[in-house]
Amino acid sequence: MKLLSVQNASLILSGAFFLGAGAYAQTPDYRADAETVLDLIDRQYAYAHRFDGGNPARGAQGVDVESVTDAASLLRFAECAVNALQDHHAILGVSSPSSYGLTPSYNDLWVEFRDEAYVVTDVRAGSPAQTAGVTPGWRISSVAGQPMQEAVAGLCGGPYETGAGKGFAARVLTAGPRDQERVFVFSDFDGEEQALTLPNLYQVETEDRPLISVTEREGVRVLRFNDSLGNSDLIAAIDEALSGPRPDGLIIDLRDTPGGGDTLYARALMGRLVDETKPYQRHALPQIERDTGVARQWVEEVLPRGDSLAGVPVVVLAGRWTGSMGEGLTMGLDAVADAVTIAAPMAGLLGAIYDYDLPETGWTVKLPTETLYHVDGAPREDYRGDIVLDSADRLGPDGEDLALERAFEALGVESR
Incomplete structure (x- = not known):
C-alpha cells in the first residue's frame, strides 16, 4: 500500500488545499476532523465488542481533541486514536516519515506478551531479522534504547493492559519509525544478550518478483503468491499458472501476502478449483x-470459471505474513476446495476495511467495518489450519523450507 508521505504541515496545506492561482490556501478545521475520527470509530468500527462496545480511543493516551491545532498535531492525534483500537487492520492513508511502520507488511518480527516477557514467536522468511539470526523464542528486552515495558507504556493509544494489547504495542514498536534503523537488545535461549541494529523495512529495497512463482515436483505444482493479491494483472497470472497438463496436486503458498488484496482475485483463483x-x-x-x-448478514459465493481443476488435491500454506485477503483465501479454499491447510496462526487482520475521508483535510481513515466469517460461522480471526505450525517461515538445518516439505508430504510426495 502506498502512503502519502507528510513532511510537515506546510506541505499538507500546499498539496491538499491549494485553491488555484492567486488564491490563498484555505486552512482546514483540524479539530473538527479530530472529532470526526472519534465519531467514525463510534459509528463504523466493527469490532467494538472487543472493548465491551465502547470506543477505546476516547480518553486514550495522546487522544486529546483540544491538543489539535494544525496538521502535525491532527496526524499524531489520529495515529494515537487508531493505535487505541489495538488492531493492525485499522490504519491511516496519510503518514509522516517518522510514523510507525505497518504490521505485518513492514515488520519482520511477530512479538507476543507471554509469561511477563515480550517473546519473538515468528520471524519473516528472508528478512533482515532472519538474516541476523533472530530466532523464535528469543525475548526482546529493549527497543530504541528503552526497556520494553517502558516503551509499551509510552506508546500513544494506551494503556495497553491485556496480554493481547501489550503484544500489539510491541509489534508497533518493533516495526519502528519508518525513517530510522531499529535498535534492539534480545535475550537468546541461553539468556545471553544480543544487541542488534536492523534496517527499517521501508528502507530495504525489494527485488522484482513475478506475481506468482510457479514450481513443480513429481506432478505437484506450487503457486507462491508474492504479495500480489491486489494486483490488477493477477487474474491472467493465475490462469497462466494453472495452464498446461492437469497437475496431480496443488500447493497454494500464501505465506507472503501481508498486504492483503481484493476478493475479486481470490475468487478468480477459487473459481478455477470448483465445478x-x-x-x-x-x-x-x-x-x-x-x-x-435488525442484523444484516450475507454469504459470498464462488462461481466456476475457465477449465475446472475441481478434484485436484489442494494444500494451502499460510502464516503470520498471511494477511487480510490472504487469510480470507486460506479460509475460502478450505470451504470450497476441501483444501488441507497447513498454517501457523495468521496475521489476524480483523474484518474488511472501508475508506472514510475526513471532511476538512480529505485524509483517509481505514477502519474494519465488516466482520468476516468462515461459511461454518467461525470468525475469520479465529481460523486455525488443519495442521498447526508454530512458524510457517522456519528453515531446517540445511536451509530447507520445513512448511513446504510438510505440504509435499500431505500430497504423498517424499521430502528431499
Whole structure:
C-alpha cells in the first residue's frame, strides 16, 4: 500500500488545499476532523465488542481533541486514536516519515506478551531479522534504547493492559519509525544478550518478483503468491499458472501476502478449483444492527470459471505474513476446495476495511467495518489450519523450507 508521505504541515496545506492561482490556501478545521475520527470509530468500527462496545480511543493516551491545532498535531492525534483500537487492520492513508511502520507488511518480527516477557514467536522468511539470526523464542528486552515495558507504556493509544494489547504495542514498536534503523537488545535461549541494529523495512529495497512463482515436483505444482493479491494483472497470472497438463496436486503458498488484496482475485483463483457455485465466506455489518436492531448478514459465493481443476488435491500454506485477503483465501479454499491447510496462526487482520475521508483535510481513515466469517460461522480471526505450525517461515538445518516439505508430504510426495 502506498502512503502519502507528510513532511510537515506546510506541505499538507500546499498539496491538499491549494485553491488555484492567486488564491490563498484555505486552512482546514483540524479539530473538527479530530472529532470526526472519534465519531467514525463510534459509528463504523466493527469490532467494538472487543472493548465491551465502547470506543477505546476516547480518553486514550495522546487522544486529546483540544491538543489539535494544525496538521502535525491532527496526524499524531489520529495515529494515537487508531493505535487505541489495538488492531493492525485499522490504519491511516496519510503518514509522516517518522510514523510507525505497518504490521505485518513492514515488520519482520511477530512479538507476543507471554509469561511477563515480550517473546519473538515468528520471524519473516528472508528478512533482515532472519538474516541476523533472530530466532523464535528469543525475548526482546529493549527497543530504541528503552526497556520494553517502558516503551509499551509510552506508546500513544494506551494503556495497553491485556496480554493481547501489550503484544500489539510491541509489534508497533518493533516495526519502528519508518525513517530510522531499529535498535534492539534480545535475550537468546541461553539468556545471553544480543544487541542488534536492523534496517527499517521501508528502507530495504525489494527485488522484482513475478506475481506468482510457479514450481513443480513429481506432478505437484506450487503457486507462491508474492504479495500480489491486489494486483490488477493477477487474474491472467493465475490462469497462466494453472495452464498446461492437469497437475496431480496443488500447493497454494500464501505465506507472503501481508498486504492483503481484493476478493475479486481470490475468487478468480477459487473459481478455477470448483465445478459448481459454492459459498466461500460470510459477511456482516454490525453497525446496521446497532443502528436499527435488525442484523444484516450475507454469504459470498464462488462461481466456476475457465477449465475446472475441481478434484485436484489442494494444500494451502499460510502464516503470520498471511494477511487480510490472504487469510480470507486460506479460509475460502478450505470451504470450497476441501483444501488441507497447513498454517501457523495468521496475521489476524480483523474484518474488511472501508475508506472514510475526513471532511476538512480529505485524509483517509481505514477502519474494519465488516466482520468476516468462515461459511461454518467461525470468525475469520479465529481460523486455525488443519495442521498447526508454530512458524510457517522456519528453515531446517540445511536451509530447507520445513512448511513446504510438510505440504509435499500431505500430497504423498517424499521430502528431499
